[in-house]
Amino acid sequence: MESAAIRAFAPGELTAAQIDExxxxxxxxxxDSLFSRVGLGATRCLYRMMARSSSEVFVxxxxxxxxxxxxxxxxxxxxxxxxRLITGSAMSLWLALRFYxxxxxxxxxxxxxxxxxxxELMFLFMRPDSxxxxxxxxxxxxxEQAMRARAEKTLYVMTEDRPDNRALAFYxxxxxxxxxxxxxxxxxxxxxxxxxx
Ligand SMILES: CC(C)(COP(=O)(O)OP(=O)(O)OC[C@H]1O[C@@H](n2cnc3c(N)ncnc32)[C@H](O)[C@@H]1OP(=O)(O)O)[C@@H](O)C(=O)NCCC(=O)NCCS
Numbered sequence: 001m002e003s004a005a006i007r008a009f010a011p012g013e014l015t016a017a018q019i020d021e022x023x024x025x026x027x028x029x030x031x032d033s034l035f036s037r038v039g040l041g042a043t044r045c046l047y048r049m050m051a052r053s054s055s056e057v058f059v060x061x062x063x064x065x066x067x068x069x070x071x072x073x074x075x076x077x078x079x080x081x082x083x084r085l086i087t088g089s090a091m092s093l094w095l096a097l098r099f100y101x102x103x104x105x106x107x108x109x110x111x112x113x114x115x116x117x118x119x120e121l122m123f124l125f126m127r128p129d130s131x132x133x134x135x136x137x138x139x140x141x142x143x144e145q146a147m148r149a150r151a152e153k154t155l156y157v158m159t160e161d162r163p164d165n166r167a168l169a170f171y172x173x174x175x176x177x178x179x180x181x182x183x184x185x186x187x188x189x190x191x192x193x194x195x196x197x
Contacts (some may be wrong), residue, residue: 004061004069004130006138008146014051014058021067022060023047029125032186038098049085057119057150059142061126061135070126072139076150079121106134111183113191117156119147124157124167140174148196155196161188 014022023044035043050056055077061070064124075081086092121143126136147155159167161181170192176192183189 003133004063004135006061006135008142009051009058010059011052011054011056014060015066018060018062018066018068019047019051020044022058022071022073025068025071025125025127026123029127030123032187033123042098046085049088050081053084055080055084055105057143057146059139059146061130061139065169069130070135070139071123072121072143073123073156074119074121074143074147076119076147076152078118078122079116081122104137109183109186111181113180113182117158117179117191117193119150119152119155121155121157134147136170140171144194144196153196154193156191156193158182158184158189161190 019151020065023040025041026033026043026047027040030036050073051058055075057072057074057076059072059074060068062118063069094187110168122137128137144155156179157171157176159165159171161168171192174194176194179193180191181188182191
C-alpha cells in the first residue's frame with residue numbers, strides 16, 4: 001500500500017470535506033475523548049473552530065483523494081481551547097442538547113500539571129487500516145517541525161497512564177520524556193515533553 005502523504009495545513013486551508021472526515025476519524029479513533037462522547041456534531045464544531053484558528057496546527061496524513069487517514073492536532077494555546085470553543089462556536093448548543101452524555105462525576109476530578117504545557121500535541125490518530133506503517137511517527141515529527149518554525153522550544157503531549165496504553169512506548173521511542181503526572185476529568189495521564197532545539 002502506498003504510504004500516506006504528510007504535511008501541515010495553514011489556518012483556513014482545510015476543505016469542508018477534510019474537516020468532516022477529521023471529526024469522524026476523531027470519534028472513531030478516540031472514543032473516550034470528551035468530544036467523541038458528546039457526539040459527532042459537537043466534534044465537527046470543534047474541528048471547524050480549530051481549522052480557522054491560528055493557535056492550532058494541523059498536520060494531516062492524506063490518501064490519493066486528499067482525504068485524511070490520520071492527523072496530529074496541536075495547539076500553542078491549549079488552555080483556552082474550551083473557552084474559545086464555547087464562546088466562538090455552536091458548541092454550547094451541543095452541550096445543552098447532549099449534557100446527559102458528559103461524565104459529570106469525573107468533570108471536577110482534576111490535578112493540573114505544575115506548569116502550563118505549551119505547545120501541546122492534543123490529538124493524534126490514524127485510521128485503523130493505515131496503522132503500523134510509520135505514519136504516526138511521521139505525523140509527530142512533522143508537528144515538531146511546524147512548532148520549530150514557530151520558534152517553540154518544547155512540544156508536550158499527554159497520554160493515559162495505564163499499563164496497556166501502547167502510546168506510552170510510542171512517545172518514549174520518539175524521544176519524549178515523562179515530566180509530570182496529571183489528572184483530567186477523572187483520568188490519570190503522563191505528561192511528556194521533548195525539546196525542539
Ligand atoms: C497512536 C497511533 C497514531 C500510531 O499510529 P501508527 O501509524 O500506527 O504509528 P507508527 O506506525 O509510526 O508506530 C507504530 C507504533 O504505534 C503504537 N501503537 C500501535 N497501535 C496503537 C494503538 N492502538 N494505540 C496506541 N498506540 C499504538 C505502538 O507503539 C506501535 O509500535 P508497536 O507495534 O511496536 O507497539 C495509532 O495507533 C492510533 O491512532 N491509535 C489510536 C489513537 C491513540 O491511541 N492516539 C494516541 C493517544 S495519545
